[in-house]
Amino acid sequence: MIKYLSPLLVFIVLAGFLAKGLYLNPKEIPSPLIGKKIPDFKLSGLSKESPLVFSDDLLGEPFIINVFASWCGPCLDEHPILIELADTKAIHVFGLNYKDNSSNALNWLEKHGNPYQSIGVDPKGVVAIDFGVYGVPETFLIDSDGFIRFKHVGPLNRETINEIFKILEELPK
Numbered sequence: 001m002i003k004y005l006s007p008l009l010v011f012i013v014l015a016g017f018l019a020k021g022l023y024l025n026p027k028e029i030p031s032p033l034i035g036k037k038i039p040d041f042k043l044s045g046l047s048k049e050s051p052l053v054f055s056d057d058l059l060g061e062p063f064i065i066n067v068f069a070s071w072c073g074p075c076l077d078e079h080p081i082l083i084e085l086a087d088t089k090a091i092h093v094f095g096l097n098y099k100d101n102s103s104n105a106l107n108w109l110e111k112h113g114n115p116y117q118s119i120g121v122d123p124k125g126v127v128a129i130d131f132g133v134y135g136v137p138e139t140f141l142i143d144s145d146g147f148i149r150f151k152h153v154g155p156l157n158r159e160t161i162n163e164i165f166k167i168l169e170e171l172p173k
Helices: 002-022 073-088 102-112 126-131 158-170
Strands: 042-045 052-054 063-068 092-098 118-122 138-142 148-153
Touching: 052 118, 063 073, 063 126, 073 092, 073 102, 073 158, 092 126, 102 118, 118 126, 138 158, 148 158
Parallel strands: 063 092, 092 118
Antiparallel strands: 042 052, 042 118, 063 138, 138 148
């Protein structure tokens, strides 16, 4: 009898795991860095106005790190939202230019607008790896003490921006 029930029990357990998987959001990639301090970094700046970008220079108030590249199609899709966000001056937006040619990135920003207060160049993706970046675009909300509070994989949209502002309101002042 047990010999016949074992396959049935295994099937029920597997079916349970598969059923649970149907209700998960495939765009939600949990980050083990949520609640942890951002990695220390020192990057060359994309423009001559900001020759070096240090992680410590960004601290003091909440900010967003947006990982982008000129060769990234979805980055262009989210770009108008970043421009709008920067225009509100509600939060600083820092760009992390990922595995890109600097002159291509500068031309791309000149053509489409620059929402970033400063931009660090990560030509080999080393800093992006430290942040757990899977690809571009990805966006992180960092609190004033340098702790990661939110991560979004893929292009930003209004719903995501609203979620970021909701988290910002909950942060201690």
